[in-house]
Amino acid sequence: MQEFIAQTLNGLTLAGVIFLVSSGFTLVFGIMRVTNLAHGAVYLLGGYIGYSVIQSTNNFFLGLAVAALAMGALGLGLERTLITWLRRSEMAELLATLGLIYVIDDVALAIWGGNPLTVNLPGFLGKSSTLPVSGIVYPNGRIFILGVSVVVAVALYYLLRRTRVGAIVRAGVDDREMVGALGVNVRLANTLVFTLGALLAGFAGVLGGTVLGLYTGGDSDMLLFALAVVIVGGLGSFEGAILGSLLIGLVVDYGTAYFAAFAYSVLFIPVIVVLLVKPQGLLGRQGV
């Protein structure tokens, strides 16, 4: 039982990291219809940058901030150049971001090499505590990740539901032509969302680097998780990203723990079920 609870906590931690990556992916798709296949590569690059900053300054939070800001800047740059140039076709954008994966991965390989790296947590976060009631000894770092992702989720929810920018983004997900026709600066909203998505991915890279490690291929793993989330939750749905992340995080973790040979295949079960029963995703809208 204790092991099961620990596994569940691990799954929730993983879900937290997956949520940070997939929420940006799904919002970018929702408002811009851009399928950014390089989102996983941005996650990994952010993790590597955070790793280097932490190694040289010994300051975990500085690394977290630098990685997030650097990836936000990368996102801003990409949105203003490549994505803008390719607005005519969704498939062209998708293929260009596929090319971007090779570039980012290769550059990361050149700088950080092919050996797996782990981001070290500072002081208290690097230790473990005994959890109340169950008496399980659990790493503080994982609890921290869980807490941070909940805070980010609440903040994003507030941003989307309670602010003008959020209203524009939600309206853009529903009908971006109409929003544009109403005189709203959709262009600016696109840039903001894309930048925010990349920023969150870079942020998640450092957090993910503490528990999952940073390794070649880590980007396609995370991309797969994010894609599974958006299929299950519904492309463009923020609430769907929360629900999907929880589901995928737990499924992946239980799968890895209890069916090691089929960890990836188990992940596909909810995906297939959702596709067959509700192709637009659990919380997705039709036509999106």
Added chain:
Amino acid sequence: MTAGGPPASAGATTPARPGRPAGRLTRLTLVILEQSRRLTGPVAGVAAAVVLVLILQGNGFASTLVEDALVYAIAAMALDFMAGYAGMVSLAQAGFLGVGAYAVAIAENHFLSPWAAVGIALAVVLGAGLALGIVAVRTKGVSFVIITLALGQVLYGLAFQWTGLSEGDNGITVASLPAIGSFDLSNPLTLRMTVLAVFAVTALLLVLFTRSPFGLSLRGIRSNEQRLAALGYRTSLHRYLAWVIAVFFAGVAGILYVFVQGLITPTTMAFSANGFLVVMVVLGGLGSIWGPAIGALVIVLFQQEASTYVTRWQTLMGLTLIAVVLFSPGGFWGLVRAAGRRRDALITRLRGGPAGENGPATTAGQASGAGQAGGPLALETAHPGTEPRQTP
């Protein structure tokens, strides 16, 4: 390899001035151009075949390279059949190549004869394609890419994690190759010629498919599925068939792959490998069948040779893909087609026909492919306003 040749080079050296009465030079140019329109394709095809056979006779580096490229070309052309004609860009093609390869290797390691292993592999790939197609074909456009990406990763995950069956990271070796009498695939020359023959048969079959009513309906589906459905076509069945065909040939390529390499590992099915096949198709030219074969040659050349000189060849490849998507969406074959169109326009002008009009002899393939405004990349989602929208 210069299949397709440079058809416009003849015209480029003799610039023609419109409005002039046809002199001897103009008439000669016209004859050359018209003959080139008729002959470029067949001549280039025969030349390519001769060059390939000559290279494959050898035992050196070039012959190994071409052999590997031909194996990938089979999978890439099949992917193009699905992606370029039906608009279904799959990121699982290398996964199915791996399924075919693993099926052969596993069957052989269970003491089956090589021929039985080949039969089983074909059946397994066909079965996998039929079953997974039910899920994949439910989606279109970008969602299809996402689903196939996930499918491909699951296949990779099985090869990587199901160590009881796949030996995990170590991969599986294949010891014995099929043989009947003097036809023995363990003879490298026989194997290379067999690869070439399978490549040729695949290419011809795929070209036949694209020219059949079925191929035309796929193009219709790519440009406007609603309209085709309204005309009474069972569009999802057509797309399902295109998927099964593409998957089947990926499996065929996989069987050849494991015989050529003697080893299959999960890396062959990794995300980057799935991406490589898409890159081959896009660089070569979506919707051209022959272009992806050239794309396969270029990528395999890069992978095996340039990687020793250009350490960051993947950066180069990624940037090339982005550049192609930005500036030449038709890929290499798009350039060939554009050259062909320039030649046709030149012919029309030299004949004194109305300027600016397409030559009457523009072939169906040229008109339907790169002739559209957005090129082959303008798949079904090029007009966001016309998407079906059922928001309440």
